[in-house]
Each structure stands twice: as structure tokens, then as C-alpha cells.
Amino acid sequence: MGLEAALPAEGFITTRLQKVINWARRSSVWPMPFATACCGIELMATASSRYDLARFGAEVMRFSPRQADLMLVAGRVSVKMMPVLQRIYQQMAEPKWVVSMGACASTGGVFDTYATVQGIDQYIPVDVYVPGCPPRPETLIEGIMAIQRIIDEDGIPPTGPDGLRQPLGVVVEPTYTPLPQPVPLTVGAN
Numbered sequence: 001m002g003l004e005a006a007l008p009a010e011g012f013i014t015t016r017l018q019k020v021i022n023w024a025r026r027s028s029v030w031p032m033p034f035a036t037a038c039c040g041i042e043l044m045a046t047a048s049s050r051y052d053l054a055r056f057g058a059e060v061m062r063f064s065p066r067q068a069d070l071m072l073v074a075g076r077v078s079v080k081m082m083p084v085l086q087r088i089y090q091q092m093a094e095p096k097w098v099v100s101m102g103a104c105a106s107t108g109g110v111f112d113t114y115a116t117v118q119g120i121d122q123y124i125p126v127d128v129y130v131p132g133c134p135p136r137p138e139t140l141i142e143g144i145m146a147i148q149r150i151i152d153e154d155g156i157p158p159t160g161p162d163g164l165r166q167p168l169g170v171v172v173e174p175t176y177t178p179l180p181q182p183v184p185l186t187v188g189a190n
């Protein structure tokens with residue numbers, strides 16, 4: 001990892017164990033993608049080469065809660081699907097965090113219908129809300145970095161006096177400036 005080059009031979013460093021654990025944990029966040037709609041495509045783009053989520057150590061996505069510690073809900077969730085989401089959340093290892101990606105996951109978005117959950121935070125604790133319809137990959141990365149900062153500072157998520165997990169409810173802001181539309185065409189120009 002380059003550390004050995006920075007240290008003299010037979011050298012040693014001192015630190016707190018909690019700091020090392022937090023550093024390891026924040027550098028290897030393991031997402032559990034719960035992508036149900038168009039936001040899922042942006043999630044795929046975030047993991048792909050242009051945005052390269054691997055830079056944050058968070059590119060390992062398997063559709064299993066076994067090792068996952070970051071639930072990424074991307075897209076609308078129907079009432080019928082909610083028990084599945086809850087079960088997967090409960091099966092994930094502790095400590096775990098939740099990102100609500102996009103307007104649909106956070107509020108139901110434009111789907112103001114009886115069949116769509118009007119915000120997943122009614123059923124599971126949401127730590128970071130990523131706004132947009134869909135959020136751009138930069139904004140999702142901002143949300144994942146917010147989780148990393150939370151891990152750096154606190155290590156484990158807070159619980160209330162009743163022992164239940166407390167949602168952190170952090171909201172990230174878009175970090176990009178939209179281009180004016182329409183953008184000039186460049187492909188195939190003479």
C-alpha cells in the first residue's frame with residue numbers, strides 16, 4: 001500500500017485501534033444495490049469507468065446482504081416490494097448504513113399513488129438522502145462520501161434509548177452545474 005516505503009526499516013507507527021477500524025471500514029464500504037428503476041441506471045454509471053466508484057473502495061456490489069454494509073435504494077419502491085427491502089436490510093451485517101437515491105426512493109417522486117411507498121424512511125432508517133430525478137453520479141458519489149465522513153467521525157451508527165437504530169438524515173446537495181440545453185452537436189459534424 002506504499003506505507004512500507006514511507007516508514008524506515010523496522011519502523012512502527014502508533015494510533016488508536018478505533019481510528020484504524022474506521023479507516024478500514026470507510027475504505028471498503030460494501031453496497032447492497034436495491035435498484036428498481038431509472039435511478040439504477042445512474043447507479044450503474046457511477047460504478048462504471050467514467051466515475052469509477054472503485055476509487056472510494058465501494059465498487060463491490062453483490063446481490064447478497066451477507067457482507068454488505070451500505071444499502072443503496074435507487075428507484076421507486078412499491079408497497080408490495082417493501083417487505084423484501086426490509087428483510088434484506090435486516091439481513092445486512094452491522095454496522096450498516098442506508099442511502100436513499102433519488103426523488104422516488106425518498107418521497108415517492110411523481111408516483112403519488114396508493115401502490116408506491118411515499119418515502120422509504122417510513123420503514124427503514126435513512127442516513128443520507130441523495131436528491132435528483134435521477135441524481136447524477138457525482139451527487140451519488142457525494143452521498144457515499146458523506147457516509148465515509150460519518151464512519152470517520154462516529155464509527156458506528158447511533159441508537160436511541162430504546163435500542164433502535166437512529167436515522168442520520170443527512171441531505172447532500174448537487175455538486176454540478178447543469179449545462180444549457182440544447183447542447184451543441186459534435187458527433188458526425190463535417
Ligand code: SF4
Pocket residue numbers: 037038039040074075076101102103104105109132133134135
Ligand atoms: S427519481 Fe426519477 S430517475 Fe429516479 S427512479 Fe424516480 S423517476 Fe426514475
